[in-house]
Amino acid sequence: MFSYQLLLVVGIAACVGAIVQSCVGFGLGVVAAPVITIADPSLMPASLLVINGILPLLTLAWEWRHIDFPGLGWALLGRIPGTVCGVWLIAAFPGRGMEAVVAMTVLVAVGISLLPVHVPRTRLTLSVAGSVAAVTGTTAAIGGPPMALIYQRAGGATLRATLGAFFVVGAAGSLGMLHLVGHLEPRSVVGGLFMLPFVAIGFALAVPLRRYLDSGRIRPAVLAVAACAATALLVRAAT
Numbered sequence: 582m583f584s585y586q587l588l589l590v591v592g593i594a595a596c597v598g599a600i601v602q603s604c605v606g607f608g609l610g611v612v613a614a615p616v617i618t619i620a621d622p623s624l625m626p627a628s629l630l631v632i633n634g635i636l637p638l639l640t641l642a643w644e645w646r647h648i649d650f651p652g653l654g655w656a657l658l659g660r661i662p663g664t665v666c667g668v669w670l671i672a673a674f675p676g677r678g679m680e681a682v683v684a685m686t687v688l689v690a691v692g693i694s695l696l697p698v699h700v701p702r703t704r705l706t707l708s709v710a711g712s713v714a715a716v717t718g719t720t721a722a723i724g725g726p727p728m729a730l731i732y733q734r735a736g737g738a739t740l741r742a743t744l745g746a747f748f749v750v751g752a753a754g755s756l757g758m759l760h761l762v763g764h765l766e767p768r769s770v771v772g773g774l775f776m777l778p779f780v781a782i783g784f785a786l787a788v789p790l791r792r793y794l795d796s797g798r799i800r801p802a803v804l805a806v807a808a809c810a811a812t813a814l815l816v817r818a819a820t
Contacts, residue, residue, distance in 0.1 A: 582768065583775060590620050591628075591772070592779035599636055599783025604790045605802045606640075606732070606744040607725020609633050609780075611810040614723060624772045626719070627756065627765055631773025632780050633724075634752030637745030639784045647738040648746050655704045656711030656728060656743075660751055663715025668758045670720050681815060688811040691730070691804055702731055711747070719755045724748070726807040733803045737795035740803070 594616035601608030610629055617624050641648075700706055710727045718724020728747055732740045759765040794802050 583772065587620055588775055591617050591624070592776050594620075595632055595776040596779040596783040596786075599632075599780040600787045600790070601806060602633075602636060602725070603640060603741075603784045603787035604794050605729070605737075605799065605806050606741040607729050607748075608806045608810070609636060610718075610723040610725065611806060611813055615813050615816070621772070623766065624769045627759060627769035628773035628776065630718075630752045630756050630759075631770055632776050633718075634749055634756070635777060636780050636784065637748040639781070640741050640745040641749070644738045644742040644745075647736070647742040649702075649732075649735070649739055649743045652702055652707050652732075653743050653746050655707040656714075656747055657750055659708035659711030660715040660747070660754065663712035664719055664751070664754050664758055666712075667716040667719025667755070668762055668764070670716065671759075671764060672762060681819075685811070685815075688808065691726075691808050691811065699734070700731065702735075706731055714747070715751060715755070718751060719758070723810050723813075724751060726810050729803050730807060733800045737791065737799040740799060741791075 591613070594613040595609070598609035598612035601612055610633060613632075614625065614629055617629060710731045714724040714727040717727065725744060725748075728744055729740065732743060735743075756765060756770075
């Protein structure tokens, strides 16, 4: 079903992505999605949704006490219509145009974050971020930036734990919706399961980096990874 060479390539990409996400709360898709798409496009997006639903469980095992439960609830409420919209967009626009739109949206959000203004975490902003994250996660397998930008001024543990819980529920919902509309291939799910050992290694390697970033460096890291995510999507959409 899978060659050893393919598993090694996508596994290493998943490992590096797991290191990034374990540090700043998101980033697995930023690193792994382009590599998986090039190596075997049939694995996308389900394989990435699988590992992006399981990796956060490791984070939550360590930092679940830091979850912002009220904020998480509003974000998940917004995720419901966002997931439906994302699945519809996949069926209606199967090309790469949506990825370019997602990329430009993220870049605009990063630019706004660099301005001397602060977007507060309110019921409205959390719901909107959750909905946008559902759309970008389902259509482009990169759903972290919208939520991470809302939580960029929170502590590292709160950012990682809240996004982790959001990703677990969101990935399950996206996989379920893809199955309902007939866009979930069993092979891609199995491919995601084969990547899990690499993901676990990446999580372990990230432990010392988390301590470094939590000492006042988490916000610049979030903005940098979000900008890289948007750039990667633009490149992917143009090829």
